[in-house]
Amino acid sequence: MSNEKINFKVGYKSHTITFDQWSLDSTVEEVKHYLEQETELPMDSQKLMWKGRILKDPQVCLTDLGVQDGSKLMLMGSLPVQIEKVTLQDQKIVEQRKLTPAIRLKKKQLLQQQKPNPNAKYTFHKISVIPEFPHPEKAQSLLEKLRDDRGIRAIMADRKWSVGELIELTPFEASILGYNRNAGQLIALRLRTDDLSGFRHYDSVRKVLLHELTHNVWGDHDDNFHALNRQLNKDVVNLDWTAHGANTLGHGEFYTPEGEEDMESDVLYEAGTYRLGAGSKSTTGLDTPEARRQRAAQAALSRLTKKEEQEMDEGCGSH
Structure with missing residues (x-):
């Protein structure tokens, strides 16, 4: 030893x-x-x-x-408690594998029961913003709001329009409000004010979108183009109104486009633009709920003026 x-x-x-x-x-x-x-x-x-x-x-x-x-x-x-945990986890995996075929079958049956939306393809299939500019999430939200606008959706479904991509136009393209490439392959819209401090009024951007959608049919800014564009500006309100119902204008009740009041809650409305981070601006009689509804109703139902037509024709980069 x-x-x-x-x-x-x-x-x-x-x-x-x-x-x-x-x-x-x-x-x-x-x-x-x-x-x-x-x-x-x-x-x-x-x-x-x-x-x-x-x-x-x-x-x-x-x-x-x-x-x-x-x-x-x-x-x-491994300690017994660790071995027990692993064993229990293995048992769960085995049970899940046993249930997986049944779950897949159930999902398949549910999908078969669901009726496909025949208008799902008439939309903007992709949305892109410029992440380098301030508040890209606001730009994303604005494009999504345009895509999901009930009047816009109704127009696209009614006319069977499908647009490949809806993108934010760089504000450095100072002379362009928007353009339509290849009759609906891509539509670009100016979303921001020139100083990049805010976003243009939703109704103004939507009118530019309707202008660019008109280029799905007509290339030149001729009488045919303007006739269809004016009709779209009527349809964007009428199709939404008749499809979903609305309060009558008058007696203190106003039509409010979906999401309009939500957007005004976190941006300041100034002369056709929304400015971010400007704080509250006190103007007598302009910040009441009824006044906001009046502005929204007026914006939604405003006619397309000759001046607006001319500005959008001059600011259109479609080719």
Whole structure:
């Protein structure tokens, strides 16, 4: 029997367990017993490794293994609570796999029962904004509002128009309000004011959109073009109004385009533009709920004037 004492270590996960002054005659079983006390890892769950191999014989001595002073062994294993968690997780995975075919079948049946929307394809299939400019989320919201505008949706469904992409036009294109590329492949709209501090009035941007949609049919700004554009400006109100109902104008009740009041709650309305971050601007009689409804109704039902037609013709970059 050897009386030689050595110091060695056992690495376990991120910890190091030190064995000071252990006899070379100590067995693997004795080492594991000590490790159980230090780590709470049961001996039968321990995998003690030395020089890349698992020590399976519990009675072999350290001296027979060639363990020397300063040697380092490795310990692997999981606590019972960890094993239990893994087992439960495995059971859940097995149960989910059993249920997956039934869930897929149910989803398939539900999809088959749902009637497809025949007008779903008559829309703007992609929306893009310029992320480098201030408040891109506001620009995104404005384009989405135009896409989802009930009057716009009704017009596109009625005329079976499908536009590939609706994008924000860079405000550096100072002379252009919008353009339509290849009769509906892409439509671009100016959303921002010239100083980039705010956004143009929703009704003004929508009129430009209707102008560009007219280019789906007519290329030149001739009488045919203007006749259709004027009709679209009537239809955008009438189709929404008749399809969804509305309050009568007068007696304190007004038609409000969807989302109009929500947008005014966080931007300031000034002379045809919305300005972000300007704070509240007090103007007597202009900030009451009824006044906001009046402005919304007036904007929604305003006629397309000759001046507006001329401005949009001159600001149109369609080709």
